[in-house]
Amino acid sequence: MKKAIKISALVILFIGLTAMSVHRFYVGIYQVDFMPQKKRLEITTRIFMDDLNDALANAYKKQTNVGDSKETPEDVALMKKYLSDKFKIYLNGQYKNFNYHSHEQENNVVICYLTIKDVAKISRIEIENSILTEIHEEQQNIIQFNNNGKKQNLLLSSSTTKGMLK
Secondary structure (H helix, E strand, O other), X not given: OHHHHXXXXXXXXXXXXXXXXXXXXXXXXXXXXXXXXXXEEEEEEEEEHHHHHHHHHHHHOOOOOOOOOOOOHHHHHHHHHHHHHHEEEEEOOEEEOOEEEEEEEEOOEEEEEEEEEOOOOOOOEEEEEOOOOOOOOOOEEEEEEEEOOEEEEEXXXXXXXXXXXX
């Protein structure tokens, strides 16, 4: 119960802070929905734009402009690579690649849309998320998982980058 309240408070804070141009709160939100009728997982990420560009510059030694009017196809390619290196999903014990579909910018947040196809059933899901943890020790990544109406949350950080939901 305390964990759910803490995560809810973090989500509310995240939404409130996304309207600001500068932030001092390091959190990413990842919504993972199992869609049994479509046999897929739909994943929506919300990551602060400035932090994401800092992480890409740190990882690939190149200044990027993801979410900005100066964004290039190379910037998007680096973002996709970064996401696939730092965000991993294991369904029922097996690693699954995700498909990147698109992204958009809302205020100072980059929202990415991902899917994993051919998912018939989920008995357990393990998520590894180290996005931004290499540039902000206080980074927290909140995973909200909806499995056919059953909702669960997972809080990951630089000290705990992996967690399991059933």
